[in-house]
Amino acid sequence: MVREASGSRDGSPRLLREINDRAAIEAMLRRGALTRAELEAAIGLSKPATVSLLARLEKAGMVRRGELRGGNRGPAAQMWSVNGDLAHVAGVSLVPDEVDVVIADITGEIRVQHRSALPSGAGAPEAFAEAVVEAAGRVGLHSDQLAKVVVGAQGGVDPATGHLGFAPHLPGWEGFDVPGRLREALGTDVLVDNDVNLVALVEMTTGRARDVRDFVLVWLGDGLGAAVVIDRVLHRGATGGAGEIDWIRVPDRARQDTGVDRTGDRLGRLLSYRSINKLARAHGIKARNAVAAVQAARAGGADGRAFLTDLARRIATGVAGVVSVLDPELVLLTAEIAQVGGPELTDLVTAELHRLVVPRTPVEPAQCTDDAVRAGALQVALGLAREQVFGLPVTAVGVRSVPHEEQSRPGAGVQQGTEEEAR
Incomplete structure (x- = not known):
């Protein structure tokens, strides 16, 4: 319940108006157009206070009236939304x-x-x-x-x-x-x-990492990269190079020989489309490109399984160093190779990773779109x-640092009683 409050000695009526205005704006940004009654329920103000708030925001150009919503009983309700312009x-x-x-x-x-x-x-x-x-x-x-x-x-x-x-x-x-x-x-x-x-930011807000505090996202596309999130903040590094795993040098643990120097090569070169396709051909899988080769391998019997296992060894070798240092809750794989590899490739990477490191970090496919x-x-x-x-607060990555339960709680952050007084 929102506590009824009275004016205080520090100029709070104006401050509380600003708090309530922001709460109303945020509710409409999060949920779209709302009726006055819906806004009351969302932010916990009384009817007179909400009427006053909407009038004030409309006069300031912050919100605008939309169409009327008809109901089964009583008059149609006026819709209100944030002024997108x-x-x-x-x-x-x-x-x-x-x-x-x-x-x-x-x-x-x-x-x-x-x-x-x-x-x-x-x-x-x-x-x-x-x-x-x-x-x-x-x-x-x-x-x-x-x-x-x-x-x-x-x-x-x-x-x-x-x-x-x-x-x-x-x-x-x-x-x-x-x-x-x-x-x-x-x-x-x-x-x-x-x-x-x-x-990684999209995964934090709408994907598999919504409830994860520490994770690593690995991009397996035409180019290799990673994002590191610690305590729900992106770690960029001193020069912006955090997550540039493309450049680390690792041994090639693939069983099939493709002419790579076994003492080590750049991870980005081992996982380039050209190298992946070359590895597929060494396993007897011929395709027009790396993505097609991975796709074909999923239905390719023993040869396909052997190729995907070798590819998983290369991926896991690169991810192992990151996991050993950070011990994240989750590793997410994304981009074309991860998408077409599906759960088969993800499971193989998990098995190979757990052979290399102590943490039993789960590996999952990301949910992000193209x-x-x-x-x-x-x-x-x-x-x-x-x-x-x-004046809505943002974190270092542009996302409000408000727990899910607070975002959905009616009246969160709203002060009630002085709205009428502040009018």
Whole structure:
């Protein structure tokens, strides 16, 4: 129950109005359009206080009236929602040859999605900016009207210099302050983060890691990477290179010989699409590419099983060092190889990992979708914009640090009695 309160000596009526306003905004952002009665139930205020709150927020342009909802009895109820036009943000996925942009209003409603090819080399940042400008223009905005632009890239941004490191696969993006260059080109605030970090963020909020405090997400795609989450905060490292397991040198524990130096090779090279396909061919599995080879192996009998086991040995060898140091609650596998490998590959990686390390860390497939990088970028952008516009708190990764039970508890964070007094 929300405690009835009276005014205090520290200017609390205004403070409590702000607390209640934020609680109402947050309820509508989380649940969508609400009637007055539904908002009362969500935040725990009385009817007069809620009426006053809605009038105040409508006058300030924070909320707006929607359509009427009819009922079986009595008059139709007025719907209320957050004014989405208060701010717009962009979430962007950057890969070597393409930029994928999504623009949403502050409620999270998608306004436009836009993909554009990128040139390789010095002109890539300019082409990137043009793609964002074009996407914004499709909804009648200039790029400087975007409250936040968050970019997921295959590399790590050094917080001291803004340089994008660990990204030789992104020619034209190294050697300069990437966020600074993009801010100048777009005229707005730009944040650049590692793409796998953003996928981990999606897993934390809507995927398998929703109730996990410490986990490692391993990206097994055309390029290798990992994200490390400790106490529900992404660990980026001193230079932005945390999770860059592509570059560690490990022995090749695959039983089938593919000509790899057995004393050690770069993990990213051992798990490249070319190397995976070569390993498949050594096991008698011929396919057009690595993804097809893994898919074929699941129905390939003994040869397929032997190939998947060798592939699991390579994956587990790379993951073992991370697990030994961090002892996480969970390891998640994601991207194309993990998706097509399915539970068979995940189970084999688990078995091989447990042969190498003491912790019995479970290994599971991630739930994220193909556009998870862009979705994570958008989620961070929305969190930062909502902090700026509404004063809603965000954590270091753009997610409110509020337990699930508190988020769903009616009246959480709301002060009741002084709403009428503060009016």
